[in-house]
Amino acid sequence: xxxxxxxxxxxxxxxxxxxxxxxxxxxxxxxxxxxxxxxxxxxxxxxxxxxxxxxxxxxxxxxxxxxxxxxxxxxxxxxxxxxxxxxxxxxxxxxxxxxxxxxxxxxxxxxxxxxxxxxxxxxxxxxxxxxxxxxxxxxxxxxxxxxxxxxxxxxxxxxxxxxxxxxxxxxxxxxxxxxxxxxxxxxxxxxxxxxxxxxxxxxxxxxxxxxxxxxxxxxxxxxxxxxxxxxxxxxxxxxxxxxxxxxxxxxxxxxxxxxxxxxxxxxxxxxxxxxxxxxxxxxxxxxxxxxxxxxxxxxxxxxxxxxxxxxxxxxxxxxxxxxxxxxxxxxxxxxxxxxxxxxxxxxxxxxxxxxxxxxxxxxxx
Amino acid sequence: xxxxxxxxxxxxxxxxxxxxxxxxxxxxxxxxxxxxxxxxxxxxxxxxxxxxxxxxxxxxxxxxxxxxxxxxxxxxxxxxxxxxxxxxxxxxxxxxxxxxxxxxxxxxxxxxxxxxxxxxxxxxxxxxxxxxxxxxxxxxxxxxxxxxxxxxxxxxxxxxxxxxxxxxxxxxxxxxxxxxxxxxxxxxxxxxxxxxxxxxxxxxxxxxxxxxxxxxxxxxxxxxxxxxxxxxxxxxxxxxxxxxxxxxxxxxxxxxxxxxxxxxxxxxxxxxxxxxxxxxxxxxxxxxxxxxxxxxxxxxxxxxxxxxxxxxxxxxxxxxxxxxxxxxxxxxxx
Ligand SMILES: Nc1ncnc2c1ncn2[C@@H]1O[C@H](COP(=O)(O)OP(=O)(O)OP(=O)(O)O)[C@@H](O)[C@H]1O
Ligand SMILES: [Mg+2]
Numbered sequence: 001x002x003x004x005x006x007x008x009x010x011x012x013x014x015x016x017x018x019x020x021x022x023x024x025x026x027x028x029x030x031x032x033x034x035x036x037x038x039x040x041x042x043x044x045x046x047x048x049x050x051x052x053x054x055x056x057x058x059x060x061x062x063x064x065x066x067x068x069x070x071x072x073x074x075x076x077x078x079x080x081x082x083x084x085x086x087x088x089x090x091x092x093x094x095x096x097x098x099x100x101x102x103x104x105x106x107x108x109x110x111x112x113x114x115x116x117x118x119x120x121x122x123x124x125x126x127x128x129x130x131x132x133x134x135x136x137x138x139x140x141x142x143x144x145x146x147x148x149x150x151x152x153x154x155x156x157x158x159x160x161x162x163x164x165x166x167x168x169x170x171x172x173x174x175x176x177x178x179x180x181x182x183x184x185x186x187x188x189x190x191x192x193x194x195x196x197x198x199x200x201x202x203x204x205x206x207x208x209x210x211x212x213x214x215x216x217x218x219x220x221x222x223x224x225x226x227x228x229x230x231x232x233x234x235x236x237x238x239x240x241x242x243x244x245x246x247x248x249x250x251x252x253x254x255x256x257x258x259x260x261x262x263x264x265x266x267x268x269x270x271x272x273x274x275x276x277x278x279x280x281x282x283x284x285x286x287x288x289x290x291x292x293x294x295x296x297x298x299x300x301x302x303x304x305x306x307x308x309x310x311x312x313x314x315x316x317x318x319x320x321x322x323x324x325x326x327x328x329x330x331x332x333x334x335x336x337x338x339x340x341x342x343x344x345x346x347x348x349x350x351x352x353x354x355x356x357x358x359x360x361x362x363x364x365x
Numbered sequence: 366x367x368x369x370x371x372x373x374x375x376x377x378x379x380x381x382x383x384x385x386x387x388x389x390x391x392x393x394x395x396x397x398x399x400x401x402x403x404x405x406x407x408x409x410x411x412x413x414x415x416x417x418x419x420x421x422x423x424x425x426x427x428x429x430x431x432x433x434x435x436x437x438x439x440x441x442x443x444x445x446x447x448x449x450x451x452x453x454x455x456x457x458x459x460x461x462x463x464x465x466x467x468x469x470x471x472x473x474x475x476x477x478x479x480x481x482x483x484x485x486x487x488x489x490x491x492x493x494x495x496x497x498x499x500x501x502x503x504x505x506x507x508x509x510x511x512x513x514x515x516x517x518x519x520x521x522x523x524x525x526x527x528x529x530x531x532x533x534x535x536x537x538x539x540x541x542x543x544x545x546x547x548x549x550x551x552x553x554x555x556x557x558x559x560x561x562x563x564x565x566x567x568x569x570x571x572x573x574x575x576x577x578x579x580x581x582x583x584x585x586x587x588x589x590x591x592x593x594x595x596x597x598x599x600x601x602x603x604x605x606x607x608x609x610x611x612x613x614x615x616x617x618x619x620x621x622x623x624x625x626x627x628x629x630x631x632x633x634x635x636x637x638x639x640x641x642x643x644x645x646x647x648x649x650x651x652x653x654x655x656x657x658x659x660x661x662x663x664x665x666x667x668x669x670x671x672x673x674x675x676x677x678x679x680x681x682x683x684x685x686x687x688x689x690x691x692x693x694x695x696x697x698x699x
Pocket of ligand 2: 048
């Protein structure tokens with residue numbers, strides 16, 4: 001899917017990067033708008049870093065072309081691109097103080113010493129580390145180093161900021177803190193951010209749009225909500241969040257929806273997406289948290305699924321149950337909030353599952 | 366809470382042996398403290414090395430110092446402490462003797478002049494070695510992807526032959542009928558062999574630089590190899606050209622290796638007398654030659670000892686100053 005953007009900051013046109021027989025990045029075409037917070041999300045080895053390095057100028061496409069702010073980047077070395085990078089290991093210069101690290105890129109500009117000092121002080125203020133300006137990188141904590149790396153890249157006022165798993169080395173709590181910090185700074189400076197991550201929660205909370213990558217190409221590009229609520233194929237549905245999958249066969253395609261026969265659920269009508277032909281095999285997908293679980297037999301059980309609890313996983317704020325259902329091989333996963341004291345907590349109990357019909361997604365791939 | 370109790374019990378268990386240890390008698394406590402002390406163990410491990418250093422380094426040095434305060438009376442050495450030798454070296458004179466424009470107000474300026482000259486020649490050799498070794502180390506660290514060990518072996522290959530042979534080979538290369546001269550004559554570039562190639566300070570510097578190059582390559586190579594590669598990318602990302610990156614990142618971060626290499630070459634070459642003897646001729650003599658002659662033909666070992674003590678002291682002070690200068694920044698950092 002290529003979104004037609006008014007004036008994209010970054011355009012990739014059929015970009016590939018091959019390492020011998022390996023296609024690290026395989027024919028990627030996408031646009032990123034100015035001021036957008038764009039994330040590349042995908043499993044390890046899917047080519048995220050390679051793609052980012054081609055934007056930064058550390059790697060050149062085997063085929064295709066990269067445009068930044070309307071200009072072709074072919075043959076433009078990293079030091080002459082309007083991009084800056086935040087490296088995964090921060091890459092702070094150990095022989096320079098924090099102040100000198102942050103001011104590093106500005107010394108390559110035609111600026112007076114005073115102007116550089118000013119900008120550095122401002123940047124240190126922005127990351128709230130003004131008091132540590134004269135320390136050395138090895139004297140900072142991981143989160144502080146992270147922020148220095150961010151400031152060092154941002155003082156150069158690039159058009160595009162590239163971040164390669166910048167929060168990967170931080171613990172969960174600090175990561176959450178840095179995420180909101182990142183978001184705040186991105187809003188404040190309005191620079192286009194391209195973030196590489198394999199943490200889906202991070203991508204969902206931070207991004208305007210996300211590209212889910214697999215084997216060198218984006219599977220789907222969209223805003224967090226549409227990716228989560230309306231994945232286009234099974235790989236995306238599987239990658240983001242938890243999902244129950246049902247095998248189904250298309251009975252008929254009508255204007256009001258597609259009627260399908262689903263293993264374990266019976267005959268249903270769901271919204272049509274894409275092109276399906278009667279008689280073809282499809283997959284239905286349903287998020288575990290969209291299912292309503294009742295421990296007592298409800299007055300009306302029409303359209304509900306009856307099953308038995310076979311597993312229970314305590315998640316703190318939530319509980320995940322596996323519910324075995326007749327005519328369906330894998331137990332259906334159901335997630336409930338832990339806000340009802342004394343509910344269930346027994347294996348083998350019969351339960352009734354209800355689900356809104358809109359929660360069912362028809363996937364053709 | 367269960368988890369809390371578990372933690373507490375683990376904590377108590379962890380401390381248990383310390384309490385038990387304290388409950389035992391004070392003697393065994395001292396023994397165990399002695400055994401467990403990192404520094405004591407470290408010094409114990411160092412004992413053999415310290416003995417070797419003491420026997421092979423400190424005692425000859427002490428003997429040399431003692432000798433420098435003795436005096437020569439014909440064929441015997443008189444060990445009555447005296448400052449005669451140092452007076453000989455530093456005896457002032459009213460009229461200066463100039464060497465390279467530097468005035469020496471000394472009665473017998475030969476010692477200090479030769480020391481200054483040796484230091485200068487050594488500095489030039491060291492600079493030449495570093496300039497020669499750095500590109501090789503750089504190439505080895507960044508360009509060679511496979512088979513680095515083979516490259517290192519190739520680089521150190523000349524050093525499998527004796528130092529003397531290496532110096533002699535330069536005699537063959539630079540000599541009147543040597544490789545350079547016969548080559549140039551055969552090519553018709555010159556009619557007569559050049560006689561200024563050998564037996565002068567330049568020949569000494571060239572020979573020293575070649576002879577010590579491999580010692581400089583390795584420390585520089587190690588320090589370059591240690592630099593985190595992402596720092597190079599960061600520097601380019603922040604706008605540096607190759608040259609700027611080299612000056613702002615590569616060179617400062619490999620400075621410890623450069624300093625080590627400089628020490629490794631400078632210190633031994635100041636006192637070298639083999640190379641000047643073989644290729645230096647009359648003009649190329651260094652302080653080592655004077656020391657050697659005092660112990661030999663001139664037959665004044667105490668004076669020779671005093672000259673070497675003076676030269677050692679001057680070199681040591683210079684080296685310490687250099688280390689202080691180049692370590693100042695890094696001292697605050699580490
Ligand atoms: N220099 C290289 N030479 C050969 N293959 C490479 C090289 N760099 C990357 N690859 C291959 O390209 C593919 C994509 O690598 P890349 O580093 O982009 O993955 P990634 O998505 O960033 O993964 P991760 O999340 O683990 O960092 C991998 O299969 C990798 O083995
Ligand atoms: Mg990566």
